Amino acid sequence: MNITIINGPNLNLLGVREPGIYGSEGFESYLTRLRGLYPDVTIEYFQSNHEGAIIDKLHETGFGDTAGIVLNAGAYTHTSLAIADAISAISTPVVEVHISNVHAREEIRHHSMISGVCRGVIAGFGLDSYRLAVEALIRKQ
Numbered sequence: 218m219n220i221t222i223i224n225g226p227n228l229n230l231l232g233v234r235e236p237g238i239y240g241s242e243g244f245e246s247y248l249t250r251l252r253g254l255y256p257d258v259t260i261e262y263f264q265s266n267h268e269g270a271i272i273d274k275l276h277e278t279g280f281g282d283t284a285g286i287v288l289n290a291g292a293y294t295h296t297s298l299a300i301a302d303a304i305s306a307i308s309t310p311v312v313e314v315h316i317s318n319v320h321a322r323e324e325i326r327h328h329s330m331i332s333g334v335c336r337g338v339i340a341g342f343g344l345d346s347y348r349l350a351v352e353a354l355i356r357k358q
């Protein structure tokens with residue numbers, strides 16, 4: 218089984234960026250641990266700070282044999298109708314993920330442009346949010 222994780226803007230700075238909110242572990246090190254938990258699952262990873270590159274990756278992944286996409290669209294979550302449209306356009310299920318509990322933060326983060334077109338939403342469990350999303354996609358099979 219293949220699962221793709223897509224991280225959006227500023228998530229390349231995990232471990233460095235606002236550690237009080239996002240923790241002190243970098244994503245690559247977390248990813249190694251996550252892959253270790255699911256040896257039978259091929260977990261592909263893509264990160265971009267660019268909206269169009271995220272859309273291209275959704276298109277590339279969204280019609281093939283990938284079982285699911287775990288998407289942390291970062292701040293594009295709150296602004297991007299284009300990413301919402303891309304999720305609607307593809308057939309692969311997408312789980313929206315956030316490291317922080319966006320609903321406990323500033324009001325501007327309470328609204329997601331993409332939640333309504335995603336299979337589900339996981340937020341607030343730190344990096345473990347990604348594992349919970351992978352688990353949900355495996356159980357959905």
Ligand code: DQA
Nearest residue numbers: 227289291292315316317326
């Ligand atoms: C985030 C929450 C967003 O509001 C923020 O813009 C991010 C990260 C999270 O994982 O908690 O970049 O998606």
